[in-house]
């Protein structure tokens with residue numbers, strides 16, 4: 001579904017997901033408050049003490065850019081790449097203005113327009129955004145010391161192709177974090193291209209196991225995590241997901 005992430009409604013939903021504070025996101029006393037702040041928690045999977053002064057990060061499938069800005073706290077160069085032109089235009093507007101205009105939808109057309117700003121301590125001057133395809137990355141982007149690849153695999157027509165590229169674009173010792181709730185939809189990934197969620201020869205095939213098979217020749221699996229996240233559709237409807245997360249270290253070969 002190539003246009004799914006191009007609409008104004010998706011742009012706003014992702015601006016709220018990435019940049020709204022917890023009171024703006026979830027005003028109720030009840031609810032999955034631990035799922036707030038996904039992009040900060042994702043960036044914290046990176047061990048900054050292992051990075052040199054000049055470290056390059058790639059946020060693959062960056063959407064409107066929050067993880068890219070979070071990585072700029074300890075990486076000297078951050079590139080965010082996303083397939084959606086609307087998301088990349090929005091991320092570039094944030095980069096240039098430092099302002100994030102978003103609407104906190106209450107019901108239907110009703111909502112509150114607010115303008116947020118980038119969090120303290122990030123370095124926009126280190127960040128750039130590029131429209132591109134995780135399955136066909138340009139060679140000119142070079143290699144990276146940090147890669148985040150969050151919630152994208154189950155939105156790709158050929159997720160294995162994108163996984164295979166990770167070794168080509170990472171430096172020895174690179175920290176690579178891959179995560180997804182593995183919500184496979186026919187509109188994005190045909191059943192035969194999926195990483196998991198089916199039986200083969202009577203055995204369960206999980207997406208995590210397929211990621212391990214795809215990466216284990218070139219990476220060491222350092223850790224696994226379960227990262228919850230919360231996307232607000234409107235004041236009374238949310239999408240609560242738990243991304244199965246694996247952190248990998250690029251081998252020297």
Ligand SMILES: C[S@@+](CC[C@H](N)C(=O)[O-])C[C@H]1O[C@@H](n2cnc3c(N)ncnc32)[C@H](O)[C@@H]1O
Pocket residue numbers: 005017060061062063064081082083084087132133134135149150151152155156
């Ligand atoms: C579920 S969103 C996740 C966005 C972000 N990583 C996050 O966790 O907030 C999926 C993202 O993948 C992007 N995407 C889909 N197909 C892509 C492709 N072929 N290459 C790069 N990004 C893609 C979409 O535009 C969208 O921003």
